[in-house]
Amino acid sequence: MSAKQANQHKIVVSDIKKNFVSAQGALPVIGGVSFTVDDGEFVAIVGPSGCGKSTLMNIIAGFEQPDSGSVRVDGAAQRGPSPKGIVISQHGSVFPWLTVQQNLMFGLNDAEHGARHDERAALADHYAAMVGLKGFEASYPHELSGGMLKRAELARAFVVKPEILYMDEPFSALDALMNMRMRTELLRILAEERHTVLLITHDVEEAIYMADRILVLSPRPTTIQASFQVRLPHPRKLASPEAQALREAILRELGL
Numbered sequence: 001m002s003a004k005q006a007n008q009h010k011i012v013v014s015d016i017k018k019n020f021v022s023a024q025g026a027l028p029v030i031g032g033v034s035f036t037v038d039d040g041e042f043v044a045i046v047g048p049s050g051c052g053k054s055t056l057m058n059i060i061a062g063f064e065q066p067d068s069g070s071v072r073v074d075g076a077a078q079r080g081p082s083p084k085g086i087v088i089s090q091h092g093s094v095f096p097w098l099t100v101q102q103n104l105m106f107g108l109n110d111a112e113h114g115a116r117h118d119e120r121a122a123l124a125d126h127y128a129a130m131v132g133l134k135g136f137e138a139s140y141p142h143e144l145s146g147g148m149l150k151r152a153e154l155a156r157a158f159v160v161k162p163e164i165l166y167m168d169e170p171f172s173a174l175d176a177l178m179n180m181r182m183r184t185e186l187l188r189i190l191a192e193e194r195h196t197v198l199l200i201t202h203d204v205e206e207a208i209y210m211a212d213r214i215l216v217l218s219p220r221p222t223t224i225q226a227s228f229q230v231r232l233p234h235p236r237k238l239a240s241p242e243a244q245a246l247r248e249a250i251l252r253e254l255g256l
Protein backbone atom coordinates (compact mmCIF):
# COMPACT_ATOMS: atom_id res chain seq x y z
CA MET A 1 0.00 0.00 0.00
CA SER A 2 1.40 3.43 -0.89
CA ALA A 3 1.71 6.20 1.69
CA LYS A 4 -0.97 8.14 -0.20
CA GLN A 5 -3.46 5.25 -0.02
CA ALA A 6 -2.72 4.72 3.66
CA ASN A 7 -3.46 8.39 4.32
CA GLN A 8 -6.93 8.10 2.85
CA HIS A 9 -8.11 5.72 5.55
CA LYS A 10 -9.86 7.32 8.50
CA ILE A 11 -9.52 4.22 10.68
CA VAL A 12 -6.99 1.44 10.31
CA VAL A 13 -7.52 -1.65 12.48
CA SER A 14 -4.49 -3.97 12.38
CA ASP A 15 -4.56 -7.53 13.66
CA ILE A 16 -6.43 -6.87 16.90
CA LYS A 17 -6.40 -9.73 19.40
CA LYS A 18 -8.04 -9.79 22.81
CA ASN A 19 -8.48 -12.44 25.53
CA PHE A 20 -10.44 -11.95 28.71
CA VAL A 21 -9.21 -13.70 31.81
CA SER A 22 -11.78 -15.17 34.18
CA ALA A 23 -11.80 -17.69 37.01
CA GLN A 24 -12.37 -20.35 34.33
CA GLY A 25 -9.21 -19.33 32.47
CA ALA A 26 -8.51 -17.30 29.35
CA LEU A 27 -11.45 -16.52 27.08
CA PRO A 28 -10.17 -15.73 23.58
CA VAL A 29 -12.62 -13.15 22.21
CA ILE A 30 -10.94 -11.44 19.26
CA GLY A 31 -8.69 -13.66 17.21
CA GLY A 32 -7.05 -11.21 14.82
CA VAL A 33 -9.19 -8.56 13.14
CA SER A 34 -7.91 -6.16 10.48
CA PHE A 35 -9.85 -3.72 8.32
CA THR A 36 -9.89 -0.09 7.25
CA VAL A 37 -12.66 2.50 7.13
CA ASP A 38 -12.42 5.40 4.69
CA ASP A 39 -13.31 8.96 5.53
CA GLY A 40 -17.08 9.36 5.20
CA GLU A 41 -17.66 5.63 4.83
CA PHE A 42 -20.43 3.79 6.70
CA VAL A 43 -19.27 0.33 7.76
CA ALA A 44 -21.58 -2.08 9.57
CA ILE A 45 -20.36 -5.08 11.54
CA VAL A 46 -22.65 -8.06 12.07
CA GLY A 47 -21.86 -11.31 13.84
CA PRO A 48 -23.29 -14.04 16.03
CA SER A 49 -24.34 -13.22 19.59
CA GLY A 50 -21.43 -13.03 22.01
CA CYS A 51 -18.75 -13.16 19.28
CA GLY A 52 -17.05 -10.01 20.52
CA LYS A 53 -18.69 -7.17 18.57
CA SER A 54 -18.95 -4.80 21.52
CA THR A 55 -15.44 -5.64 22.66
CA LEU A 56 -14.13 -4.84 19.18
CA MET A 57 -16.06 -1.56 19.10
CA ASN A 58 -14.76 -0.60 22.56
CA ILE A 59 -11.21 -1.22 21.41
CA ILE A 60 -11.65 0.77 18.20
CA ALA A 61 -13.29 3.67 20.07
CA GLY A 62 -10.38 3.65 22.54
CA PHE A 63 -12.23 2.50 25.67
CA GLU A 64 -10.44 -0.81 25.89
CA GLN A 65 -6.89 -1.85 24.99
CA PRO A 66 -6.17 -4.88 22.77
CA ASP A 67 -3.66 -7.52 23.86
CA SER A 68 -1.94 -7.03 20.53
CA GLY A 69 -2.53 -5.17 17.29
CA SER A 70 -3.31 -1.51 16.84
CA VAL A 71 -5.98 1.02 15.90
CA ARG A 72 -4.99 4.18 14.06
CA VAL A 73 -7.32 7.12 13.49
CA ASP A 74 -6.11 9.66 10.91
CA GLY A 75 -2.73 7.95 11.11
CA ALA A 76 -2.33 8.37 14.89
CA ALA A 77 -2.37 5.44 17.32
CA GLN A 78 -5.61 5.32 19.32
CA ARG A 79 -4.53 5.10 22.94
CA GLY A 80 -7.78 6.20 24.58
CA PRO A 81 -11.14 7.79 23.73
CA SER A 82 -10.63 10.72 21.38
CA PRO A 83 -12.76 13.83 20.82
CA LYS A 84 -12.86 12.87 17.13
CA GLY A 85 -15.35 10.12 17.90
CA ILE A 86 -18.55 9.71 19.84
CA VAL A 87 -20.29 6.52 20.94
CA ILE A 88 -24.04 5.95 20.67
CA SER A 89 -25.21 2.77 22.37
CA GLN A 90 -28.54 1.20 23.25
CA HIS A 91 -28.01 2.17 26.89
CA GLY A 92 -28.30 5.87 26.18
CA SER A 93 -26.19 8.70 27.38
CA VAL A 94 -28.43 11.69 28.12
CA PHE A 95 -28.35 13.16 31.61
CA PRO A 96 -31.77 12.69 33.25
CA TRP A 97 -31.43 15.86 35.33
CA LEU A 98 -30.90 18.13 32.31
CA THR A 99 -33.46 19.29 29.75
CA VAL A 100 -33.09 18.40 26.07
CA GLN A 101 -31.51 21.79 25.39
CA GLN A 102 -29.16 21.54 28.38
CA ASN A 103 -28.15 18.03 27.34
CA LEU A 104 -27.32 19.25 23.84
CA MET A 105 -25.40 22.24 25.19
CA PHE A 106 -23.40 20.05 27.56
CA GLY A 107 -20.80 18.95 25.01
CA LEU A 108 -20.32 22.42 23.53
CA ASN A 109 -17.40 24.15 25.11
CA ASP A 110 -17.26 27.93 25.22
CA ALA A 111 -14.04 28.32 23.29
CA GLU A 112 -15.10 26.45 20.17
CA HIS A 113 -18.77 27.26 20.01
CA GLY A 114 -18.95 30.86 21.14
CA ALA A 115 -18.71 31.89 24.75
CA ARG A 116 -22.21 33.26 24.74
CA HIS A 117 -24.82 31.11 26.34
CA ASP A 118 -27.44 32.14 23.79
CA GLU A 119 -25.22 31.12 20.85
CA ARG A 120 -24.77 27.64 22.29
CA ALA A 121 -28.50 27.43 23.09
CA ALA A 122 -29.29 28.36 19.48
CA LEU A 123 -26.99 25.62 18.20
CA ALA A 124 -28.59 23.11 20.58
CA ASP A 125 -32.05 24.14 19.36
CA HIS A 126 -30.95 23.79 15.74
CA TYR A 127 -29.94 20.16 16.32
CA ALA A 128 -33.07 19.44 18.39
CA ALA A 129 -35.13 20.66 15.42
CA MET A 130 -33.03 18.60 13.02
CA VAL A 131 -34.03 15.38 14.79
CA GLY A 132 -37.69 16.43 15.10
CA LEU A 133 -37.65 17.61 18.72
CA LYS A 134 -38.68 21.21 18.10
CA GLY A 135 -40.93 22.27 20.95
CA PHE A 136 -39.36 19.79 23.37
CA GLU A 137 -36.16 21.73 24.13
CA ALA A 138 -37.29 22.39 27.72
CA SER A 139 -38.48 18.82 28.35
CA TYR A 140 -36.64 16.43 30.64
CA PRO A 141 -35.69 12.93 29.38
CA HIS A 142 -38.40 11.24 31.49
CA GLU A 143 -41.00 13.34 29.68
CA LEU A 144 -39.99 11.91 26.28
CA SER A 145 -41.04 8.67 24.58
CA GLY A 146 -38.39 6.02 23.83
CA GLY A 147 -38.12 7.19 20.24
CA MET A 148 -37.84 10.85 21.22
CA LEU A 149 -35.14 9.96 23.73
CA LYS A 150 -33.20 8.21 21.01
CA ARG A 151 -33.55 11.31 18.81
CA ALA A 152 -32.22 13.43 21.68
CA GLU A 153 -29.23 11.10 21.90
CA LEU A 154 -28.58 11.38 18.18
CA ALA A 155 -28.80 15.17 18.42
CA ARG A 156 -26.43 15.12 21.38
CA ALA A 157 -23.95 13.17 19.30
CA PHE A 158 -24.31 15.33 16.19
CA VAL A 159 -24.17 18.71 17.93
CA VAL A 160 -20.48 18.25 18.75
CA LYS A 161 -19.82 17.41 15.07
CA PRO A 162 -17.79 14.26 15.72
CA GLU A 163 -15.75 13.01 12.80
CA ILE A 164 -16.58 9.41 13.70
CA LEU A 165 -19.79 7.92 15.06
CA TYR A 166 -19.36 4.60 16.84
CA MET A 167 -22.82 3.04 17.08
CA ASP A 168 -23.34 -0.15 19.12
CA GLU A 169 -26.86 -1.48 18.55
CA PRO A 170 -28.15 2.09 18.78
CA PHE A 171 -31.78 1.35 17.92
CA SER A 172 -32.20 -2.18 19.25
CA ALA A 173 -34.24 -1.10 22.29
CA LEU A 174 -36.84 0.56 20.02
CA ASP A 175 -39.92 -1.04 18.53
CA ALA A 176 -39.74 -2.09 14.88
CA LEU A 177 -41.53 0.97 13.51
CA MET A 178 -39.43 3.45 15.48
CA ASN A 179 -36.32 1.50 14.56
CA MET A 180 -37.14 1.99 10.86
CA ARG A 181 -37.87 5.69 11.39
CA MET A 182 -34.56 6.20 13.15
CA ARG A 183 -32.64 4.50 10.33
CA THR A 184 -34.16 6.91 7.85
CA GLU A 185 -33.52 9.82 10.19
CA LEU A 186 -29.88 8.87 10.61
CA LEU A 187 -29.36 8.60 6.85
CA ARG A 188 -31.01 11.98 6.34
CA ILE A 189 -28.65 13.61 8.84
CA LEU A 190 -25.65 11.83 7.34
CA ALA A 191 -26.59 13.20 3.93
CA GLU A 192 -26.46 16.72 5.40
CA GLU A 193 -23.30 16.36 7.47
CA ARG A 194 -20.34 14.18 6.62
CA HIS A 195 -19.35 11.61 9.24
CA THR A 196 -17.53 8.31 9.24
CA VAL A 197 -19.74 5.65 10.83
CA LEU A 198 -18.99 2.30 12.39
CA LEU A 199 -22.19 0.45 13.30
CA ILE A 200 -22.48 -2.77 15.29
CA THR A 201 -25.79 -4.51 14.78
CA HIS A 202 -27.34 -7.94 15.03
CA ASP A 203 -29.90 -6.84 12.45
CA VAL A 204 -28.77 -7.75 8.93
CA GLU A 205 -31.54 -5.68 7.31
CA GLU A 206 -30.53 -2.61 9.33
CA ALA A 207 -27.00 -3.05 8.01
CA ILE A 208 -28.18 -3.47 4.41
CA TYR A 209 -30.48 -0.44 4.68
CA MET A 210 -27.73 1.92 5.80
CA ALA A 211 -24.16 0.72 5.27
CA ASP A 212 -21.71 1.12 2.39
CA ARG A 213 -19.95 -2.06 3.47
CA ILE A 214 -20.87 -4.93 5.80
CA LEU A 215 -18.31 -7.03 7.64
CA VAL A 216 -19.46 -10.42 8.93
CA LEU A 217 -17.67 -11.69 12.03
CA SER A 218 -17.13 -15.35 12.86
CA PRO A 219 -17.99 -16.92 16.23
CA ARG A 220 -15.48 -16.39 19.07
CA PRO A 221 -12.52 -15.95 18.89
CA THR A 222 -13.80 -13.68 16.19
CA THR A 223 -12.20 -12.86 12.85
CA ILE A 224 -13.65 -11.23 9.74
CA GLN A 225 -15.33 -14.04 7.87
CA ALA A 226 -16.72 -12.09 4.92
CA SER A 227 -17.10 -8.56 3.59
CA PHE A 228 -19.91 -7.26 1.39
CA GLN A 229 -19.97 -3.96 -0.50
CA VAL A 230 -23.52 -2.59 -0.63
CA ARG A 231 -23.92 -0.92 -4.02
CA LEU A 232 -27.61 -0.06 -3.78
CA PRO A 233 -28.84 3.53 -4.19
CA HIS A 234 -30.65 5.26 -1.30
CA PRO A 235 -33.44 5.10 -0.26
CA ARG A 236 -32.97 1.36 -0.33
CA LYS A 237 -35.80 -1.08 -0.83
CA LEU A 238 -35.22 -4.06 1.42
CA ALA A 239 -37.73 -6.09 -0.58
CA SER A 240 -35.77 -5.63 -3.84
CA PRO A 241 -34.21 -8.78 -5.35
CA GLU A 242 -30.69 -7.30 -4.90
CA ALA A 243 -31.24 -6.54 -1.21
CA GLN A 244 -32.81 -9.95 -0.64
CA ALA A 245 -29.91 -11.72 -2.36
CA LEU A 246 -27.45 -9.80 -0.20
CA ARG A 247 -29.45 -10.65 2.93
CA GLU A 248 -29.39 -14.33 2.07
CA ALA A 249 -25.66 -14.29 1.36
CA ILE A 250 -24.97 -12.63 4.74
CA LEU A 251 -27.31 -14.99 6.61
CA ARG A 252 -25.54 -17.92 4.93
CA GLU A 253 -22.23 -16.62 6.29
CA LEU A 254 -23.86 -16.48 9.72
CA GLY A 255 -24.97 -20.10 9.32
CA LEU A 256 -28.67 -19.19 9.19
Ligand SMILES: Nc1ncnc2c1ncn2[C@@H]1O[C@H](COP(=O)(O)OP(=O)(O)OP(=O)(O)O)[C@@H](O)[C@H]1O
Pocket (backbone or CB within 6 Å): 020, 021, 022, 027, 029, 047, 048, 049, 050, 051, 052, 053, 054, 055, 056, 202
Ligand atom coordinates in the same frame (compact mmCIF):
# COMPACT_ATOMS: atom_id res chain seq x y z
N1 LIG B 1 -14.87 -7.20 30.63
C1 LIG B 1 -15.04 -8.48 30.36
N2 LIG B 1 -14.50 -9.45 31.13
C2 LIG B 1 -14.63 -10.75 30.83
N3 LIG B 1 -15.34 -11.21 29.76
C3 LIG B 1 -15.90 -10.29 28.96
C4 LIG B 1 -15.80 -8.89 29.22
N4 LIG B 1 -16.47 -8.23 28.23
C5 LIG B 1 -16.96 -9.17 27.42
N5 LIG B 1 -16.63 -10.41 27.85
C6 LIG B 1 -16.97 -11.68 27.20
O1 LIG B 1 -16.49 -11.58 25.88
C7 LIG B 1 -17.41 -12.20 24.97
C8 LIG B 1 -17.79 -11.21 23.90
O2 LIG B 1 -18.60 -10.18 24.47
P1 LIG B 1 -19.17 -8.98 23.60
O3 LIG B 1 -20.09 -8.21 24.47
O4 LIG B 1 -18.02 -8.26 22.98
O5 LIG B 1 -19.94 -9.76 22.45
P2 LIG B 1 -21.09 -9.23 21.45
O6 LIG B 1 -20.81 -9.89 20.15
O7 LIG B 1 -21.15 -7.75 21.48
O8 LIG B 1 -22.37 -9.84 22.15
P3 LIG B 1 -23.94 -9.60 21.86
O9 LIG B 1 -24.18 -9.94 20.43
O10 LIG B 1 -24.61 -10.56 22.78
O11 LIG B 1 -24.19 -8.16 22.19
C9 LIG B 1 -18.56 -12.71 25.80
O12 LIG B 1 -18.37 -14.09 26.05
C10 LIG B 1 -18.46 -11.92 27.09
O13 LIG B 1 -18.93 -12.68 28.18
